[in-house]
Amino acid sequence: MDNKRHFEFVIAGQGLAGSILAWYLIRSNRKVLVVEDSSLPSATSVASGLMHPVTGRRIVKSWRADEFIPNAVKLYREIEKELNTRFFYDTPILEIYHDHGNRNDWMNRSVASGIGEFIGKDFHADELPQSLKAPLGALELKMTGWLNATTFKSEMKKWLIKQNAFHESTIDYHSLEKRNDVFTHDAITFYKLIDCRGYYSAQSKSWSYLPFNPAKGEEIVFTSDADLWKEFIYHNTFKIIPIENNEYRFGATYAWNDTSYEITSEAREKLINGLASLLDASFEVSGQRAGIRPSTKDRRPLMGEHPIEKNHFLFNGLGSKGVSAAPTLAKEMHDLLLNEKKINPEYSLERFTFPGY
Template sequence: MKYDFIVVGHGLAGAILAETLRSRGSKVLVIDEPKENSASRVAAGLLNPVAGKRFAKSWLADAFIPAANAFYEALEARYGQQLFFHKPIYKIFSSIEEQNTWMAKSAGDNWGDYILATHTQSINQPGIDDPFGGIMIGRGGFLHVYALLDLLTEDLLKQELYLPERFDMDELQLTESGVKYKSIAADQLIFCEGYQVVHNPYFKWLPIQPTKGEVLEVQAEQNFSPECIYNKAVYVVPEGAGRFIIGATYDWRNPDEEPTPQGQEELSERFRQITSKQFKVTGHWAGIRPAVRDRRPLAGTHPKYKQLSVFNGMGSKGVLMAPYLAQRFAAALAGEEEVMPEIHIFRYLSLYYAYTDQQNQQP
């Protein structure tokens, strides 16, 4: 059987890239070992156009958000099911200093509809602890990532375009015309393995830092408003019927997929800084994100083996970035444009050369 592309990995990045390639008419086979606690499946699916404590518009937000909206809306229309939920994000100031930082920042920038309102005092919403006010961020929301992945996987299975198995690197052969995997041939193989790329002999030189993240599901008391997403050290994402997803922790030292009592306590304590409402923990998960040194994704073709490419490193921003970057990378794979320099793996060529030198020196 011959394909245009084999995509290894069907987390959010791999799923969106595979769907994008298929929408362009390519024949795509996906190989993935299903895991309930993959980083994509346990993620809150947040899309936030304003970055962290720096109060900066997220990188390329003006391009990312329209592409993300169009991509998710198209899937919603296909499946007749809501997948993306548009919600404002109430970023609560933690101190008067943080409020002052924002006031100075906002004076010099044209934020347009990214900032719906600035509150210098509490919004007086029952149960919300915001004595210094906060900003209401527009054009945000969250994606039901697990639902999207389930729908796309089911489609691929029906069309016999999905192999639910662990990719066996020993079965991969590089040929003059592409690749061969067992009895399957393809022009190009694209690794979308998330943090597992650190074990990939072709791309392990890339500076991926596996980063553990834990999330909680809680049931809150009545009258805790689900009309927005809350942010103060953690994100609180409304799932309906009093259910909220709280996340996430960042742990670089213990990159395993086991929830911990320490993670639960950290998230619970941060949630208590947002609300005086009582709550009960009803779920607790952990996953490992593929973080990159310079906080930019990784895409491109291997420096030596042109049959192999990688699309990875979205970290916690895959919902925002993946649809647009998948479009651009698919166009680059078709020879229609160059890979975006900001995400091109060639920015780390020095690491590749150091890695190959080290391999050549081994006895």
């Protein structure tokens, strides 16, 4: 076996899942190769990148937010330091009240639902930027932030190349060979394959028995001279994320029965109307992007080894919370691969019955 072309682990896909898992494995001195087809659309490239500790109209704490968010902040800071770059911003969120009922809910729920640690100042309407339509005021949420996931992905790619751990290619599951426990792809040999291909994994025969529930998302980029504070993210149904100068991102939509990667005029209209309801200033849309969130029916990730395909693993199902969840979950995946530590049954593949081929 050519040592230079032999690896212990091959990770298919360099989105959030594949990049962070590779980071942990390389830090543990393991020989890893990430195989990525950069020409394919990826959720990570278009993600708004928000870490929000509260979910939905019912105002409940997001799944394991008090563990996921601090772990994520720590990891992104660590990677930034090592790569000497910036892609993570611990920006607070201004939660704009929809109506009086919503304002009361926030007041009551912040005590009752254990989200007190995330609650900051309650802003009156007249304290907020003039161009923000927030007649009932807004509530500051702390310990939040956003990842510039596009920059994260491209910086991680450069780092992986420096580690000799990146290979630009498409893993074709039909032509992948496995003989005597050794996989071969592009004359590269390896023992373990971890599928981190986001929504693409759902389309392969190996994982077609799993309940993926893809959710298409679209966002727009706009410019405006609005007097918005640049050190806050603004959220009610959608979110306004200041990027730089007078540029902002706004999104994202959800569509459950469209798995194309095309941008749509329906989403654009929805987003423009949403933005007009929040912003009392003119704006110009300068871009639109679409991606597919690798969501699941039970809203839990999909992690573990294939029930009959030995040494074939899946790290997937990060849904709409990949930015905060991936750092904690990739560490768990690392511990499964290196120490055979069992995956939490709540999101282990073992919760599903494999029907056979």
